[in-house]
Amino acid sequence: MSGPLVSVVVCTNRGGPYLDEALRSVGAQTYDAVECVLVDDGVPDPAALAGLLAPFPDVRVVRTETSGISAARNRGLAEARGELVAFLDDDDRWDPRRLELQVPALAADPALVAGYCGLRTIDADGIVLVEADQVPVASRVDVARGRGGMLLPNLLLRRSAVESVGSFSTRFRTAEDLDLVLRLSALGGFGFVPDALVDYRHHGQNTTARYRQLAASIRAVVRDQERAALQAGDEPLVAALRERDAANDRFAAWSAARSVRAALRARDVGRALGDIGWAARFAPRAPLLWLRQRVRRRP
Known part of the structure:
Protein backbone atom coordinates (compact mmCIF):
# COMPACT_ATOMS: atom_id res chain seq x y z
CA MET A 1 0.00 0.00 0.00
CA SER A 2 1.23 3.48 -0.88
CA GLY A 3 -1.14 5.27 1.51
CA PRO A 4 -4.13 4.77 3.80
CA LEU A 5 -6.65 2.14 2.76
CA VAL A 6 -9.75 3.57 1.09
CA SER A 7 -13.00 1.64 1.38
CA VAL A 8 -15.36 2.24 -1.53
CA VAL A 9 -18.95 1.47 -0.55
CA VAL A 10 -21.48 0.84 -3.31
CA CYS A 11 -25.14 0.36 -2.33
CA THR A 12 -27.67 -0.94 -4.81
CA ASN A 13 -31.26 -2.15 -4.73
CA ARG A 14 -31.45 -2.81 -8.47
CA GLY A 15 -28.12 -3.65 -10.09
CA GLY A 16 -28.96 -1.61 -13.13
CA PRO A 17 -27.38 -0.78 -16.47
CA TYR A 18 -24.62 1.46 -15.08
CA LEU A 19 -23.24 -0.73 -12.30
CA ASP A 20 -20.59 -2.29 -14.52
CA GLU A 21 -19.22 1.13 -15.51
CA ALA A 22 -19.30 2.31 -11.88
CA LEU A 23 -17.29 -0.68 -10.65
CA ARG A 24 -14.85 -0.49 -13.56
CA SER A 25 -14.13 3.10 -12.59
CA VAL A 26 -13.10 1.85 -9.13
CA GLY A 27 -10.90 -0.84 -10.63
CA ALA A 28 -9.23 1.75 -12.88
CA GLN A 29 -8.02 3.91 -9.97
CA THR A 30 -4.35 4.80 -10.11
CA TYR A 31 -4.27 4.72 -6.28
CA ASP A 32 -3.66 1.14 -5.21
CA ALA A 33 -4.80 0.88 -1.56
CA VAL A 34 -8.48 0.30 -2.29
CA GLU A 35 -11.14 -2.17 -1.24
CA CYS A 36 -14.71 -2.24 -2.59
CA VAL A 37 -17.74 -3.29 -0.55
CA LEU A 38 -21.07 -3.69 -2.33
CA VAL A 39 -24.23 -3.71 -0.22
CA ASP A 40 -27.05 -5.57 -1.93
CA ASP A 41 -30.02 -3.78 -0.37
CA GLY A 42 -32.63 -6.38 -1.28
CA VAL A 43 -32.05 -6.55 -5.05
CA PRO A 44 -35.12 -8.40 -6.44
CA ASP A 45 -33.03 -10.70 -8.68
CA PRO A 46 -29.86 -11.79 -6.82
CA ALA A 47 -28.87 -14.11 -9.67
CA ALA A 48 -28.86 -11.22 -12.14
CA LEU A 49 -26.75 -9.16 -9.73
CA ALA A 50 -24.33 -12.05 -9.35
CA GLY A 51 -23.96 -12.10 -13.13
CA LEU A 52 -23.18 -8.38 -13.17
CA LEU A 53 -20.58 -8.86 -10.44
CA ALA A 54 -18.87 -11.88 -12.02
CA PRO A 55 -16.15 -9.72 -13.68
CA PHE A 56 -15.32 -8.17 -10.27
CA PRO A 57 -14.15 -11.01 -7.98
CA ASP A 58 -12.45 -8.60 -5.58
CA VAL A 59 -15.71 -6.83 -4.71
CA ARG A 60 -16.93 -7.96 -1.29
CA VAL A 61 -20.73 -8.39 -1.35
CA VAL A 62 -22.96 -7.98 1.69
CA ARG A 63 -26.64 -8.86 1.23
CA THR A 64 -29.33 -7.30 3.41
CA GLU A 65 -33.09 -7.16 3.41
CA THR A 66 -34.40 -3.97 1.86
CA SER A 67 -33.63 -1.32 4.47
CA GLY A 68 -33.25 2.01 2.66
CA ILE A 69 -30.22 3.91 1.51
CA SER A 70 -29.09 5.28 4.88
CA ALA A 71 -29.21 1.89 6.61
CA ALA A 72 -27.48 0.26 3.62
CA ARG A 73 -24.69 2.82 3.72
CA ASN A 74 -24.29 2.33 7.46
CA ARG A 75 -23.98 -1.41 6.86
CA GLY A 76 -21.32 -0.78 4.25
CA LEU A 77 -19.50 1.53 6.64
CA ALA A 78 -19.57 -1.16 9.34
CA GLU A 79 -18.03 -3.63 6.88
CA ALA A 80 -15.37 -1.18 5.69
CA ARG A 81 -11.78 -1.66 6.85
CA GLY A 82 -10.30 1.56 5.47
CA GLU A 83 -9.27 4.69 7.32
CA LEU A 84 -10.96 6.65 4.51
CA VAL A 85 -14.26 5.87 2.85
CA ALA A 86 -16.01 6.98 -0.33
CA PHE A 87 -19.56 6.17 -1.39
CA LEU A 88 -20.17 5.41 -5.06
CA ASP A 89 -23.74 5.36 -6.37
CA ASP A 90 -24.46 2.48 -8.72
CA ASP A 91 -24.99 4.83 -11.68
CA ASP A 92 -22.05 7.23 -11.25
CA ARG A 93 -18.42 6.92 -12.30
CA TRP A 94 -14.99 8.21 -11.29
CA ASP A 95 -11.98 9.60 -13.08
CA PRO A 96 -9.04 7.15 -12.66
CA ARG A 97 -7.09 9.83 -10.76
CA ARG A 98 -9.79 10.51 -8.18
CA LEU A 99 -8.24 8.79 -5.19
CA GLU A 100 -4.67 9.53 -6.26
CA LEU A 101 -5.48 13.25 -6.02
CA GLN A 102 -7.92 13.30 -3.12
CA VAL A 103 -6.25 10.95 -0.64
CA PRO A 104 -3.02 12.97 -0.15
CA ALA A 105 -4.98 16.21 0.27
CA LEU A 106 -7.05 14.67 3.08
CA ALA A 107 -4.40 12.48 4.70
CA ALA A 108 -1.93 15.36 5.02
CA ASP A 109 -4.16 17.42 7.35
CA PRO A 110 -5.66 15.69 10.42
CA ALA A 111 -7.88 18.75 11.04
CA LEU A 112 -9.91 17.86 7.96
CA VAL A 113 -12.91 15.55 8.39
CA ALA A 114 -13.44 15.10 4.66
CA GLY A 115 -12.35 16.18 1.23
CA TYR A 116 -14.33 16.89 -1.91
CA CYS A 117 -13.61 17.43 -5.58
CA GLY A 118 -15.14 18.77 -8.74
CA LEU A 119 -18.27 16.95 -9.92
CA ARG A 120 -19.81 17.02 -13.38
CA THR A 121 -23.36 16.04 -14.32
CA ILE A 122 -23.70 13.59 -17.22
CA ASP A 123 -26.70 12.10 -18.98
CA ALA A 124 -27.64 8.45 -19.44
CA ASP A 125 -25.17 8.17 -22.34
CA GLY A 126 -22.28 9.77 -20.46
CA ILE A 127 -22.51 13.13 -22.24
CA VAL A 128 -21.61 16.07 -19.99
CA LEU A 129 -24.66 18.19 -19.17
CA VAL A 130 -23.15 20.51 -16.54
CA GLU A 131 -19.47 21.12 -15.94
CA ALA A 132 -18.06 21.09 -12.41
CA ASP A 133 -18.68 24.30 -10.45
CA GLN A 134 -17.51 23.38 -6.93
CA VAL A 135 -15.48 25.93 -4.95
CA PRO A 136 -13.47 25.82 -1.69
CA VAL A 137 -15.14 26.62 1.64
CA ALA A 138 -13.49 28.59 4.41
CA SER A 139 -15.75 27.85 7.37
CA ARG A 140 -18.67 25.93 8.81
CA VAL A 141 -20.88 28.87 7.84
CA ASP A 142 -19.87 28.41 4.19
CA VAL A 143 -20.82 24.74 4.43
CA ALA A 144 -24.21 25.64 5.94
CA ARG A 145 -24.90 28.03 3.09
CA GLY A 146 -24.09 25.32 0.56
CA ARG A 147 -21.25 27.31 -0.96
CA GLY A 148 -18.88 24.43 -1.69
CA GLY A 149 -21.05 22.14 -3.79
CA MET A 150 -20.54 19.04 -1.66
CA LEU A 151 -22.60 15.96 -2.40
CA LEU A 152 -21.97 12.46 -1.16
CA PRO A 153 -20.66 11.33 -4.60
CA ASN A 154 -17.74 13.80 -4.51
CA LEU A 155 -16.82 13.37 -0.83
CA LEU A 156 -13.91 11.37 0.57
CA LEU A 157 -14.60 10.89 4.27
CA ARG A 158 -12.50 10.15 7.32
CA ARG A 159 -14.26 7.07 8.66
CA SER A 160 -13.61 7.92 12.33
CA ALA A 161 -15.30 11.31 11.87
CA VAL A 162 -18.37 9.76 10.23
CA GLU A 163 -18.69 7.22 13.03
CA SER A 164 -18.26 9.90 15.70
CA VAL A 165 -21.31 11.84 14.45
CA GLY A 166 -23.48 8.73 14.25
CA SER A 167 -23.10 7.90 10.54
CA PHE A 168 -26.17 8.30 8.29
CA SER A 169 -29.49 9.15 9.90
CA THR A 170 -32.25 6.70 8.95
CA ARG A 171 -34.80 9.46 9.58
CA PHE A 172 -34.23 10.78 6.07
CA LEU A 182 -23.73 19.56 8.30
CA ARG A 183 -23.02 17.37 11.33
CA LEU A 184 -19.45 16.74 10.18
CA SER A 185 -18.86 20.47 9.74
CA ALA A 186 -19.01 20.84 13.53
CA LEU A 187 -15.88 18.67 13.83
CA GLY A 188 -13.48 20.09 11.28
CA GLY A 189 -12.78 21.37 7.81
CA PHE A 190 -13.24 20.08 4.26
CA GLY A 191 -10.31 19.90 1.85
CA PHE A 192 -10.89 20.69 -1.82
CA VAL A 193 -9.41 19.32 -5.04
CA PRO A 194 -10.78 21.36 -7.97
CA ASP A 195 -10.36 18.72 -10.68
CA ALA A 196 -13.60 17.21 -12.01
CA LEU A 197 -13.06 13.67 -10.75
CA VAL A 198 -16.66 12.44 -10.35
CA ASP A 199 -19.43 12.13 -12.92
CA TYR A 200 -22.91 12.25 -11.43
CA ARG A 201 -25.39 10.63 -13.79
CA HIS A 202 -28.75 12.35 -14.26
CA HIS A 203 -31.49 10.14 -15.65
CA GLY A 204 -35.17 9.36 -15.18
CA GLN A 205 -34.70 7.05 -12.19
CA ASN A 206 -32.62 9.41 -10.03
CA THR A 207 -33.83 9.98 -6.48
CA THR A 208 -33.36 13.71 -6.99
CA ALA A 209 -36.10 13.64 -9.63
CA ARG A 210 -38.60 13.24 -6.77
CA TYR A 211 -38.38 16.91 -5.96
CA ARG A 212 -41.21 17.13 -3.41
CA GLN A 213 -39.66 14.51 -1.13
CA LEU A 214 -36.20 16.02 -1.58
CA ALA A 215 -37.34 19.56 -0.76
CA ALA A 216 -39.20 18.36 2.34
CA SER A 217 -36.15 16.40 3.54
CA ILE A 218 -33.80 19.34 2.99
CA ARG A 219 -36.15 21.55 5.00
CA ALA A 220 -36.22 19.05 7.87
CA VAL A 221 -32.43 18.67 7.89
CA VAL A 222 -31.75 22.40 7.77
CA ARG A 223 -34.30 23.27 10.44
CA ASP A 224 -32.92 20.57 12.75
CA GLN A 225 -29.51 22.20 12.44
CA GLU A 226 -31.00 25.68 12.87
CA ARG A 227 -32.62 24.69 16.18
CA ALA A 228 -29.30 23.34 17.42
CA ALA A 229 -27.51 26.52 16.34
CA LEU A 230 -30.11 28.66 18.11
CA GLN A 231 -29.61 26.68 21.32
CA ALA A 232 -25.85 27.18 21.01
CA GLY A 233 -26.27 30.91 20.38
CA ASP A 234 -24.35 30.69 17.09
CA GLU A 235 -25.92 33.62 15.24
CA PRO A 236 -23.75 33.44 12.06
CA LEU A 237 -24.60 29.76 11.66
CA VAL A 238 -28.31 30.44 12.25
CA ALA A 239 -28.26 33.13 9.54
CA ALA A 240 -26.46 30.79 7.12
CA LEU A 241 -28.97 28.00 7.70
CA ARG A 242 -31.86 30.39 7.13
CA GLU A 243 -30.25 31.34 3.82
CA ARG A 244 -30.09 27.64 2.96
CA ASP A 245 -33.76 27.24 3.90
CA ALA A 246 -34.72 30.11 1.60
CA ALA A 247 -32.64 28.61 -1.21
CA ASN A 248 -34.51 25.34 -0.75
CA ASP A 249 -37.82 27.19 -1.12
CA ARG A 250 -36.58 28.61 -4.42
CA PHE A 251 -35.49 25.13 -5.50
CA ALA A 252 -38.93 23.74 -4.64
CA ALA A 253 -40.73 26.43 -6.60
CA TRP A 254 -38.39 26.10 -9.60
CA SER A 255 -38.79 22.31 -9.61
CA ALA A 256 -42.57 22.62 -9.39
CA ALA A 257 -42.62 25.09 -12.28
CA ARG A 258 -40.54 22.72 -14.37
CA SER A 259 -42.92 19.87 -13.55
CA VAL A 260 -45.91 22.05 -14.44
CA ARG A 261 -44.43 22.80 -17.85
CA ALA A 262 -43.81 19.10 -18.48
CA ALA A 263 -47.37 18.26 -17.39
CA LEU A 264 -48.86 20.88 -19.69
CA ARG A 265 -46.83 19.61 -22.62
CA ALA A 266 -48.32 16.19 -21.87
CA ARG A 267 -51.78 17.82 -21.52
CA ASP A 268 -52.04 16.54 -17.97
CA VAL A 269 -53.88 19.48 -16.40
CA GLY A 270 -54.58 17.62 -13.17
CA ARG A 271 -50.89 16.99 -12.53
CA ALA A 272 -50.05 20.60 -13.35
CA LEU A 273 -52.63 21.89 -10.89
CA GLY A 274 -51.31 19.49 -8.25
CA ASP A 275 -47.77 20.82 -8.69
CA ILE A 276 -48.97 24.43 -8.48
CA GLY A 277 -50.97 23.71 -5.33
CA TRP A 278 -48.05 21.92 -3.68
CA ALA A 279 -45.63 24.77 -4.44
CA ALA A 280 -48.09 27.36 -3.12
CA ARG A 281 -48.37 25.47 0.16
CA PHE A 282 -44.73 24.46 0.55
CA ALA A 283 -42.96 27.64 -0.58
CA PRO A 284 -45.39 30.57 -0.60
CA ARG A 285 -42.53 33.04 -0.13
CA ALA A 286 -40.52 31.76 -3.10
CA PRO A 287 -41.65 34.41 -5.63
CA LEU A 288 -40.66 37.21 -3.23
CA LEU A 289 -37.34 35.54 -2.47
CA TRP A 290 -36.65 35.17 -6.17
CA LEU A 291 -37.46 38.85 -6.79
CA ARG A 292 -35.17 39.97 -3.96
CA GLN A 293 -32.36 37.86 -5.35
CA ARG A 294 -32.78 39.36 -8.83
CA VAL A 295 -32.75 42.91 -7.42
CA ARG A 296 -29.55 42.22 -5.43
CA ARG A 297 -27.82 40.93 -8.55
CA ARG A 298 -28.48 44.08 -10.53
CA PRO A 299 -25.38 46.26 -11.02
Missing part, protein backbone atom coordinates in the same frame (compact mmCIF):
# COMPACT_ATOMS: atom_id res chain seq x y z
CA ARG A 173 -34.95 8.93 2.84
CA THR A 174 -33.35 11.76 0.86
CA ALA A 175 -30.94 14.58 1.78
CA GLU A 176 -29.23 12.19 4.20
CA ASP A 177 -25.89 13.31 2.75
CA LEU A 178 -26.67 16.97 3.55
CA ASP A 179 -27.50 15.95 7.11
CA LEU A 180 -24.18 14.13 7.43
CA VAL A 181 -22.16 17.02 5.94
Whole structure:
Protein backbone atom coordinates (compact mmCIF):
# COMPACT_ATOMS: atom_id res chain seq x y z
CA MET A 1 0.00 0.00 0.00
CA SER A 2 1.23 3.48 -0.88
CA GLY A 3 -1.14 5.27 1.51
CA PRO A 4 -4.13 4.77 3.80
CA LEU A 5 -6.65 2.14 2.76
CA VAL A 6 -9.75 3.57 1.09
CA SER A 7 -13.00 1.64 1.38
CA VAL A 8 -15.36 2.24 -1.53
CA VAL A 9 -18.95 1.47 -0.55
CA VAL A 10 -21.48 0.84 -3.31
CA CYS A 11 -25.14 0.36 -2.33
CA THR A 12 -27.67 -0.94 -4.81
CA ASN A 13 -31.26 -2.15 -4.73
CA ARG A 14 -31.45 -2.81 -8.47
CA GLY A 15 -28.12 -3.65 -10.09
CA GLY A 16 -28.96 -1.61 -13.13
CA PRO A 17 -27.38 -0.78 -16.47
CA TYR A 18 -24.62 1.46 -15.08
CA LEU A 19 -23.24 -0.73 -12.30
CA ASP A 20 -20.59 -2.29 -14.52
CA GLU A 21 -19.22 1.13 -15.51
CA ALA A 22 -19.30 2.31 -11.88
CA LEU A 23 -17.29 -0.68 -10.65
CA ARG A 24 -14.85 -0.49 -13.56
CA SER A 25 -14.13 3.10 -12.59
CA VAL A 26 -13.10 1.85 -9.13
CA GLY A 27 -10.90 -0.84 -10.63
CA ALA A 28 -9.23 1.75 -12.88
CA GLN A 29 -8.02 3.91 -9.97
CA THR A 30 -4.35 4.80 -10.11
CA TYR A 31 -4.27 4.72 -6.28
CA ASP A 32 -3.66 1.14 -5.21
CA ALA A 33 -4.80 0.88 -1.56
CA VAL A 34 -8.48 0.30 -2.29
CA GLU A 35 -11.14 -2.17 -1.24
CA CYS A 36 -14.71 -2.24 -2.59
CA VAL A 37 -17.74 -3.29 -0.55
CA LEU A 38 -21.07 -3.69 -2.33
CA VAL A 39 -24.23 -3.71 -0.22
CA ASP A 40 -27.05 -5.57 -1.93
CA ASP A 41 -30.02 -3.78 -0.37
CA GLY A 42 -32.63 -6.38 -1.28
CA VAL A 43 -32.05 -6.55 -5.05
CA PRO A 44 -35.12 -8.40 -6.44
CA ASP A 45 -33.03 -10.70 -8.68
CA PRO A 46 -29.86 -11.79 -6.82
CA ALA A 47 -28.87 -14.11 -9.67
CA ALA A 48 -28.86 -11.22 -12.14
CA LEU A 49 -26.75 -9.16 -9.73
CA ALA A 50 -24.33 -12.05 -9.35
CA GLY A 51 -23.96 -12.10 -13.13
CA LEU A 52 -23.18 -8.38 -13.17
CA LEU A 53 -20.58 -8.86 -10.44
CA ALA A 54 -18.87 -11.88 -12.02
CA PRO A 55 -16.15 -9.72 -13.68
CA PHE A 56 -15.32 -8.17 -10.27
CA PRO A 57 -14.15 -11.01 -7.98
CA ASP A 58 -12.45 -8.60 -5.58
CA VAL A 59 -15.71 -6.83 -4.71
CA ARG A 60 -16.93 -7.96 -1.29
CA VAL A 61 -20.73 -8.39 -1.35
CA VAL A 62 -22.96 -7.98 1.69
CA ARG A 63 -26.64 -8.86 1.23
CA THR A 64 -29.33 -7.30 3.41
CA GLU A 65 -33.09 -7.16 3.41
CA THR A 66 -34.40 -3.97 1.86
CA SER A 67 -33.63 -1.32 4.47
CA GLY A 68 -33.25 2.01 2.66
CA ILE A 69 -30.22 3.91 1.51
CA SER A 70 -29.09 5.28 4.88
CA ALA A 71 -29.21 1.89 6.61
CA ALA A 72 -27.48 0.26 3.62
CA ARG A 73 -24.69 2.82 3.72
CA ASN A 74 -24.29 2.33 7.46
CA ARG A 75 -23.98 -1.41 6.86
CA GLY A 76 -21.32 -0.78 4.25
CA LEU A 77 -19.50 1.53 6.64
CA ALA A 78 -19.57 -1.16 9.34
CA GLU A 79 -18.03 -3.63 6.88
CA ALA A 80 -15.37 -1.18 5.69
CA ARG A 81 -11.78 -1.66 6.85
CA GLY A 82 -10.30 1.56 5.47
CA GLU A 83 -9.27 4.69 7.32
CA LEU A 84 -10.96 6.65 4.51
CA VAL A 85 -14.26 5.87 2.85
CA ALA A 86 -16.01 6.98 -0.33
CA PHE A 87 -19.56 6.17 -1.39
CA LEU A 88 -20.17 5.41 -5.06
CA ASP A 89 -23.74 5.36 -6.37
CA ASP A 90 -24.46 2.48 -8.72
CA ASP A 91 -24.99 4.83 -11.68
CA ASP A 92 -22.05 7.23 -11.25
CA ARG A 93 -18.42 6.92 -12.30
CA TRP A 94 -14.99 8.21 -11.29
CA ASP A 95 -11.98 9.60 -13.08
CA PRO A 96 -9.04 7.15 -12.66
CA ARG A 97 -7.09 9.83 -10.76
CA ARG A 98 -9.79 10.51 -8.18
CA LEU A 99 -8.24 8.79 -5.19
CA GLU A 100 -4.67 9.53 -6.26
CA LEU A 101 -5.48 13.25 -6.02
CA GLN A 102 -7.92 13.30 -3.12
CA VAL A 103 -6.25 10.95 -0.64
CA PRO A 104 -3.02 12.97 -0.15
CA ALA A 105 -4.98 16.21 0.27
CA LEU A 106 -7.05 14.67 3.08
CA ALA A 107 -4.40 12.48 4.70
CA ALA A 108 -1.93 15.36 5.02
CA ASP A 109 -4.16 17.42 7.35
CA PRO A 110 -5.66 15.69 10.42
CA ALA A 111 -7.88 18.75 11.04
CA LEU A 112 -9.91 17.86 7.96
CA VAL A 113 -12.91 15.55 8.39
CA ALA A 114 -13.44 15.10 4.66
CA GLY A 115 -12.35 16.18 1.23
CA TYR A 116 -14.33 16.89 -1.91
CA CYS A 117 -13.61 17.43 -5.58
CA GLY A 118 -15.14 18.77 -8.74
CA LEU A 119 -18.27 16.95 -9.92
CA ARG A 120 -19.81 17.02 -13.38
CA THR A 121 -23.36 16.04 -14.32
CA ILE A 122 -23.70 13.59 -17.22
CA ASP A 123 -26.70 12.10 -18.98
CA ALA A 124 -27.64 8.45 -19.44
CA ASP A 125 -25.17 8.17 -22.34
CA GLY A 126 -22.28 9.77 -20.46
CA ILE A 127 -22.51 13.13 -22.24
CA VAL A 128 -21.61 16.07 -19.99
CA LEU A 129 -24.66 18.19 -19.17
CA VAL A 130 -23.15 20.51 -16.54
CA GLU A 131 -19.47 21.12 -15.94
CA ALA A 132 -18.06 21.09 -12.41
CA ASP A 133 -18.68 24.30 -10.45
CA GLN A 134 -17.51 23.38 -6.93
CA VAL A 135 -15.48 25.93 -4.95
CA PRO A 136 -13.47 25.82 -1.69
CA VAL A 137 -15.14 26.62 1.64
CA ALA A 138 -13.49 28.59 4.41
CA SER A 139 -15.75 27.85 7.37
CA ARG A 140 -18.67 25.93 8.81
CA VAL A 141 -20.88 28.87 7.84
CA ASP A 142 -19.87 28.41 4.19
CA VAL A 143 -20.82 24.74 4.43
CA ALA A 144 -24.21 25.64 5.94
CA ARG A 145 -24.90 28.03 3.09
CA GLY A 146 -24.09 25.32 0.56
CA ARG A 147 -21.25 27.31 -0.96
CA GLY A 148 -18.88 24.43 -1.69
CA GLY A 149 -21.05 22.14 -3.79
CA MET A 150 -20.54 19.04 -1.66
CA LEU A 151 -22.60 15.96 -2.40
CA LEU A 152 -21.97 12.46 -1.16
CA PRO A 153 -20.66 11.33 -4.60
CA ASN A 154 -17.74 13.80 -4.51
CA LEU A 155 -16.82 13.37 -0.83
CA LEU A 156 -13.91 11.37 0.57
CA LEU A 157 -14.60 10.89 4.27
CA ARG A 158 -12.50 10.15 7.32
CA ARG A 159 -14.26 7.07 8.66
CA SER A 160 -13.61 7.92 12.33
CA ALA A 161 -15.30 11.31 11.87
CA VAL A 162 -18.37 9.76 10.23
CA GLU A 163 -18.69 7.22 13.03
CA SER A 164 -18.26 9.90 15.70
CA VAL A 165 -21.31 11.84 14.45
CA GLY A 166 -23.48 8.73 14.25
CA SER A 167 -23.10 7.90 10.54
CA PHE A 168 -26.17 8.30 8.29
CA SER A 169 -29.49 9.15 9.90
CA THR A 170 -32.25 6.70 8.95
CA ARG A 171 -34.80 9.46 9.58
CA PHE A 172 -34.23 10.78 6.07
CA ARG A 173 -34.95 8.93 2.84
CA THR A 174 -33.35 11.76 0.86
CA ALA A 175 -30.94 14.58 1.78
CA GLU A 176 -29.23 12.19 4.20
CA ASP A 177 -25.89 13.31 2.75
CA LEU A 178 -26.67 16.97 3.55
CA ASP A 179 -27.50 15.95 7.11
CA LEU A 180 -24.18 14.13 7.43
CA VAL A 181 -22.16 17.02 5.94
CA LEU A 182 -23.73 19.56 8.30
CA ARG A 183 -23.02 17.37 11.33
CA LEU A 184 -19.45 16.74 10.18
CA SER A 185 -18.86 20.47 9.74
CA ALA A 186 -19.01 20.84 13.53
CA LEU A 187 -15.88 18.67 13.83
CA GLY A 188 -13.48 20.09 11.28
CA GLY A 189 -12.78 21.37 7.81
CA PHE A 190 -13.24 20.08 4.26
CA GLY A 191 -10.31 19.90 1.85
CA PHE A 192 -10.89 20.69 -1.82
CA VAL A 193 -9.41 19.32 -5.04
CA PRO A 194 -10.78 21.36 -7.97
CA ASP A 195 -10.36 18.72 -10.68
CA ALA A 196 -13.60 17.21 -12.01
CA LEU A 197 -13.06 13.67 -10.75
CA VAL A 198 -16.66 12.44 -10.35
CA ASP A 199 -19.43 12.13 -12.92
CA TYR A 200 -22.91 12.25 -11.43
CA ARG A 201 -25.39 10.63 -13.79
CA HIS A 202 -28.75 12.35 -14.26
CA HIS A 203 -31.49 10.14 -15.65
CA GLY A 204 -35.17 9.36 -15.18
CA GLN A 205 -34.70 7.05 -12.19
CA ASN A 206 -32.62 9.41 -10.03
CA THR A 207 -33.83 9.98 -6.48
CA THR A 208 -33.36 13.71 -6.99
CA ALA A 209 -36.10 13.64 -9.63
CA ARG A 210 -38.60 13.24 -6.77
CA TYR A 211 -38.38 16.91 -5.96
CA ARG A 212 -41.21 17.13 -3.41
CA GLN A 213 -39.66 14.51 -1.13
CA LEU A 214 -36.20 16.02 -1.58
CA ALA A 215 -37.34 19.56 -0.76
CA ALA A 216 -39.20 18.36 2.34
CA SER A 217 -36.15 16.40 3.54
CA ILE A 218 -33.80 19.34 2.99
CA ARG A 219 -36.15 21.55 5.00
CA ALA A 220 -36.22 19.05 7.87
CA VAL A 221 -32.43 18.67 7.89
CA VAL A 222 -31.75 22.40 7.77
CA ARG A 223 -34.30 23.27 10.44
CA ASP A 224 -32.92 20.57 12.75
CA GLN A 225 -29.51 22.20 12.44
CA GLU A 226 -31.00 25.68 12.87
CA ARG A 227 -32.62 24.69 16.18
CA ALA A 228 -29.30 23.34 17.42
CA ALA A 229 -27.51 26.52 16.34
CA LEU A 230 -30.11 28.66 18.11
CA GLN A 231 -29.61 26.68 21.32
CA ALA A 232 -25.85 27.18 21.01
CA GLY A 233 -26.27 30.91 20.38
CA ASP A 234 -24.35 30.69 17.09
CA GLU A 235 -25.92 33.62 15.24
CA PRO A 236 -23.75 33.44 12.06
CA LEU A 237 -24.60 29.76 11.66
CA VAL A 238 -28.31 30.44 12.25
CA ALA A 239 -28.26 33.13 9.54
CA ALA A 240 -26.46 30.79 7.12
CA LEU A 241 -28.97 28.00 7.70
CA ARG A 242 -31.86 30.39 7.13
CA GLU A 243 -30.25 31.34 3.82
CA ARG A 244 -30.09 27.64 2.96
CA ASP A 245 -33.76 27.24 3.90
CA ALA A 246 -34.72 30.11 1.60
CA ALA A 247 -32.64 28.61 -1.21
CA ASN A 248 -34.51 25.34 -0.75
CA ASP A 249 -37.82 27.19 -1.12
CA ARG A 250 -36.58 28.61 -4.42
CA PHE A 251 -35.49 25.13 -5.50
CA ALA A 252 -38.93 23.74 -4.64
CA ALA A 253 -40.73 26.43 -6.60
CA TRP A 254 -38.39 26.10 -9.60
CA SER A 255 -38.79 22.31 -9.61
CA ALA A 256 -42.57 22.62 -9.39
CA ALA A 257 -42.62 25.09 -12.28
CA ARG A 258 -40.54 22.72 -14.37
CA SER A 259 -42.92 19.87 -13.55
CA VAL A 260 -45.91 22.05 -14.44
CA ARG A 261 -44.43 22.80 -17.85
CA ALA A 262 -43.81 19.10 -18.48
CA ALA A 263 -47.37 18.26 -17.39
CA LEU A 264 -48.86 20.88 -19.69
CA ARG A 265 -46.83 19.61 -22.62
CA ALA A 266 -48.32 16.19 -21.87
CA ARG A 267 -51.78 17.82 -21.52
CA ASP A 268 -52.04 16.54 -17.97
CA VAL A 269 -53.88 19.48 -16.40
CA GLY A 270 -54.58 17.62 -13.17
CA ARG A 271 -50.89 16.99 -12.53
CA ALA A 272 -50.05 20.60 -13.35
CA LEU A 273 -52.63 21.89 -10.89
CA GLY A 274 -51.31 19.49 -8.25
CA ASP A 275 -47.77 20.82 -8.69
CA ILE A 276 -48.97 24.43 -8.48
CA GLY A 277 -50.97 23.71 -5.33
CA TRP A 278 -48.05 21.92 -3.68
CA ALA A 279 -45.63 24.77 -4.44
CA ALA A 280 -48.09 27.36 -3.12
CA ARG A 281 -48.37 25.47 0.16
CA PHE A 282 -44.73 24.46 0.55
CA ALA A 283 -42.96 27.64 -0.58
CA PRO A 284 -45.39 30.57 -0.60
CA ARG A 285 -42.53 33.04 -0.13
CA ALA A 286 -40.52 31.76 -3.10
CA PRO A 287 -41.65 34.41 -5.63
CA LEU A 288 -40.66 37.21 -3.23
CA LEU A 289 -37.34 35.54 -2.47
CA TRP A 290 -36.65 35.17 -6.17
CA LEU A 291 -37.46 38.85 -6.79
CA ARG A 292 -35.17 39.97 -3.96
CA GLN A 293 -32.36 37.86 -5.35
CA ARG A 294 -32.78 39.36 -8.83
CA VAL A 295 -32.75 42.91 -7.42
CA ARG A 296 -29.55 42.22 -5.43
CA ARG A 297 -27.82 40.93 -8.55
CA ARG A 298 -28.48 44.08 -10.53
CA PRO A 299 -25.38 46.26 -11.02
